[in-house]
Amino acid sequence: MGTGLSRREKERHRQRGDMLAAALELFSEKGYHHVSMKAIAKRAEFALGTIYRFFSNKEDLYKAAMLEKAGEYHRTLTDVLSGEQGVLAALNAYITAKARIFAPNIEIFYLYFAETGGVSFNLRAGLHEEIGLLHDDLIKRLASVMDKGVRARILRDLDPHDMAVALEGLTNAFLLSWLKDPERHPYEESINTISKLFLEGSLAA
Amino acid sequence: MGTGLSRREKERHRQRGDMLAAALELFSEKGYHHVSMKAIAKRAEFALGTIYRFFSNKEDLYKAAMLEKAGEYHRTLTDVLSGEQGVLAALNAYITAKARIFAPNIEIFYLYFAETGGVSFNLRAGLHEEIGLLHDDLIKRLASVMDKGVRARILRDLDPHDMAVALEGLTNAFLLSWLKDPERHPYEESINTISKLFLEGSLAA
């Protein structure tokens, strides 16, 4: 018993997911203001009014879609970092995972990036903060890996938090560069460059 | 002495500048779609119609405002790089200048960043490309400085273009980190970290 309810809840959750997916697709294709609720309803194959039973307004839907994706990314990246592997393997896995996540979704990356960066304005008040928290958490986890690496004398002896921020900046920059012009600038080489910057005595080796 | 014409032209230019300034303020405060032409007119203290004597539509005004600022930033940063100084001095000056430029204009930085990154959609077609060109030029100039540094055995022996991209990513990341929480994370320390990542034998010293 309660299965009836449960089934209904599952169904509701599935519908919500369909809406979020449709919304995210359209938002990343055209940008927030160029997507109408009607278009989202159509893409998601729901009636316009039905969307409003799940999200109180467009704003809310946007936030939910972004947070959904951000949460997914965050989960993937933290999973990668928390594996039972060595420091170098973890960082390599992180860098690779980030590329794997964003490559097929460059638009979403931009969106996410803009939010992470801050191009969010009052409009998305709240979203900014929530994504900020995720980002802070990620930095903290990265810093902890860095710390481990420094103590193991694998990484250069710099402030772990700074190194985490640096890694974020480097991966973002190389990702963008790669996505802009995939041929001219293979991502693998970027990984090498990033590694060398962090590794202790890398030149000596 | 042509002062008649010159005065009128100067006046026109001043008005245009006022409009661009007002537009930029508002766009960075609220985002493109949340700013009405009426609001820009009011902020700039012109009549609505007057704006249309200078810019053919909102789109045009936005592009002009962004390009104006982007050009200004680009000029400042390339000036810094082309001084008759050593490699290290040049890079330090660059990093500092970037902070000096963006610190008071974090919103504009986000805007610029978003455009550099790509959150621009069809809407701003053209702008994206033009800013992209400026950015490419900057990278090229940075790479040339890096090359000089590598050949002088001051910097690590990595691909100069990659190092340029890396520097961009690092400065952006640290700037954002600093601007988010100025107390906790002094920008000066970031500069140290950045330096150390690029300097040859920095750990040995």
Place this chain on the structure above:
Amino acid sequence: MGTGLSRREKERHRQRGDMLAAALELFSEKGYHHVSMKAIAKRAEFALGTIYRFFSNKEDLYKAAMLEKAGEYHRTLTDVLSGEQGVLAALNAYITAKARIFAPNIEIFYLYFAETGGVSFNLRAGLHEEIGLLHDDLIKRLASVMDKGVRARILRDLDPHDMAVALEGLTNAFLLSWLKDPERHPYEESINTISKLFLEGSLAA
């Protein structure tokens, strides 16, 4: 019995009709450019946006309103001409019907007339042509009646098409004259005059 669908369709058609009626009223009262969509919405007792569910823009609404009325007039007049009556009866019926149609709608007559004439400019491209086709059709039908009359030696032996055009011109002129000053110039006398001009040997009688 499909009544559900039918009812909705009927409702839709009724709404469309109300909008067209309101639009036609206002357009004939004040002219195309002096009527705002808001005013039409108000007169038709719909919200502004609702009108746009039926007509894609003001232009479209105008054309639809004109064509609606033109079609109605055309139907009425061709019906009159195609009755199983004699030539004289047909022409008399035509002249009378025209008066009956336009008398209560002098403004619409002007509008129709202007379109028939050509005061439409690019703006109403298309409408002009469509109304022109209706007009040509009417002339052709009139000419055919004239032809019958000529062959029956009831009407003067002139070119039927010319006679049709002439009848149009005469009825228009007398209608306008009558509508301008109904007392001074009874329409019945106009009919007599028109008849006499076309009848063979009318003076001899």
Place this chain on the structure above:
Amino acid sequence: MGTGLSRREKERHRQRGDMLAAALELFSEKGYHHVSMKAIAKRAEFALGTIYRFFSNKEDLYKAAMLEKAGEYHRTLTDVLSGEQGVLAALNAYITAKARIFAPNIEIFYLYFAETGGVSFNLRAGLHEEIGLLHDDLIKRLASVMDKGVRARILRDLDPHDMAVALEGLTNAFLLSWLKDPERHPYEESINTISKLFLEGSLAA
């Protein structure tokens, strides 16, 4: 002695004429509402403000332009009618003159026609009346010619005023028909038809 003033007045009159000509050209090309005062100023090669020294507003300019042309037409047509010629010659001259006047100016004809007809709305209040007076005067003069013709037993014995109105309607209709499709419907034949309708015993001859 007054020559100075006179010269200035002449100059003013010439300027006024240039403005009216430019305005009429544009109005007939595009229609009242699609012509801006700026465009008229440019076509007339005057400054925008200067136009307002001659006409208090756009409305006023339109009326003046229409009345100017209407007066010109009226003068031409009444001149033709008041010549020392026979009735038939006068009517023929009238019909020909009307074609000569309007053929190169079909748009103005439509405009004039619309005003004569009545598509004028509140907007052009006044203009309508004034053109109406000219039109009435023309009808009266035509009627007087008709009367002479009837008394001379050249024309059919119908009410002269009706015949005048009829002639107006016929010439308008044939003119429009001709202007719409000049090849298919030579105006000369129309003249024949018109003549036959009015001439006494024309079929007998």
Place this chain on the structure above:
DNA sequence: AATGAATGAGGGTTCATTCAT
């Protein structure tokens, strides 16, 4: 007297949101 830059009311249209069915 001539100029044309500046003004701002007003119009067409879109679209987030509501609510009767």
Place this chain on the structure above:
DNA sequence: GATGAATGAACCCTCATTCAT
């Protein structure tokens, strides 16, 4: 609960008119 027609506020832009130069 689901639907989508109806609503109307708000936006971009034009252009007749004014007035400082």
